[in-house]
Amino acid sequence: MIDIDPSGILVRYNVKMEKEMTPEEAAEELYPKDSTIYPVAKAIFEGEEDDVVEGLQKAIDSGKDPISLINDSLMVGMGVVSKLYDDGVIFLPNVMMSADAMLEGIEFLKKKAGKAPEVKGxxxxxxxxxxxxxxxxxxxxxxxxxxxxxxxxxxxxxxxxxxxxxxxxxxxxxxxxxxxxxxxxxxxxxxxxxxxxxxxxxxxxxxxxxxxxxxxxxxxxxxxxxxxxxxxxxxxxxxxxxxxxxxxxxxxxxx
CATH class of the missing domain: 3.40.50.280 (Cobalamin-binding domain)
Known part of the structure; x- marks a missing residue:
């Protein structure tokens, strides 16, 4: 009988990754490295509204413009969520929580800036x-x-x-x-x-x-x-x- 190692057979290219990497670890690899943006992106992924607002306040305190933070931090965090959702690593309830946290962040930034961001349409x-x-x-x-x-x-x-x-x-x-x-x-x-x-x-x-x-x-x-x-x-x-x-x-x- 031929000795075959079954571990190398029928392994879909990303199954190993899925087993070894939790959604949190997968997200960690996608977060921006900028220390003021990172906490906001992470809080968006986790759906933690209070942490999103806290992270945004710190970014503003460090000199960031509130309206620019919509694209530079909130959208970046949502981009991580969208990527992992498209890849099947996270599911719709996660996306909904993240979207809610992001909307909370937008409202906070609108108040801070005293004006609304430019709406795409x-x-x-x-x-x-x-x-x-x-x-x-x-x-x-x-x-x-x-x-x-x-x-x-x-x-x-x-x-x-x-x-x-x-x-x-x-x-x-x-x-x-x-x-x-x-x-x-x-x-x-x-x-x-x-x-x-x-x-x-x-x-x-x-x-x-x-x-x-x-x-x-x-x-x-x-x-x-x-x-x-x-x-x-x-x-x-x-x-x-x-x-x-x-x-x-x-x-x-x-x-």
Whole structure:
């Protein structure tokens, strides 16, 4: 019988790393080395709101500008969270806690600066008419806010015409919709058609358990987001490249 060492067989490249490295250790490798920024980034990852505020105060005391700290420390911490979430090292509850801690930090810095940071743009979010499941939408809204967007959150079970009115009133960069019940997903097609009728070419990012890429691709403005974390990435793409639905689909749809 041939003597084979099983330890070298069928080991996915990152399984060893997962076993040897806790999420905290993985985060430690990604934190910035700057001693004033490090504690803030770490507190964001840990979802510790008080520690975020304390770290920000120390950074301000050392001469940092409050508004610049949004990008230079809070966004850096959230970047660590997003990376580890994308890699499957941490999960949605962690992301939500971090997003809350980050929003607390933004509020603190706004008060310190006496002015609001520059907002990247406005986004309207809603849950499809007839659907009361709003956890997905809440995560999308939190991540968009954490990434510097002004979110108009219409809530859950939102009538189609209310969504159209909000788009007309707010002129957002992008519209998002989530649906968990298959009976409600057809509201998205109705929203798409009414927006086109009124001459709007706004990207309509759709997600949630009830929809998939094939369904969302059937309507002209639809862009499918598999993960809540796709929403801020899509918004950044729209901000950088305009509302080109074809380009958005090329970037975010699986081919």
């Amino acid at each position: 406005k986004i309207v979010c809603h849950v499809a008419e007839g659907d009361v499941h709003d956890i997905g939408k809440n995560i999308v809204a939190a991540l968009l806010r954490a990434n510097g967007y002004d979110v108009v959150d219409l809530g859950r079970d939102v009538p189609v015409d209310e969504v159209i009115s909000a788009v007309e009133k707010e002129s957002p960069l992008m519209l998002t919709g989530t649906a968990l019940m298959t009976t409600t997903m057809y509201a998205f097609k109705e929203i798409n058609d009414k927006l086109l009728e009124k001459g709007y070419r706004i990207p309509f990012a759709c997600g949630g358990g009830a929809v998939n890429q094939d369904f969302v691709s059937q309507y002209e403005l639809g862009v499918y987001g598999e993960e809540a974390s796709d929403a801020p990435k899509m918004a950044d793409f729209v901000k950088a490249h305009g509302d080109n639905i074809v380009k958005l689909r090329e970037k975010f749809h699986k081919h």
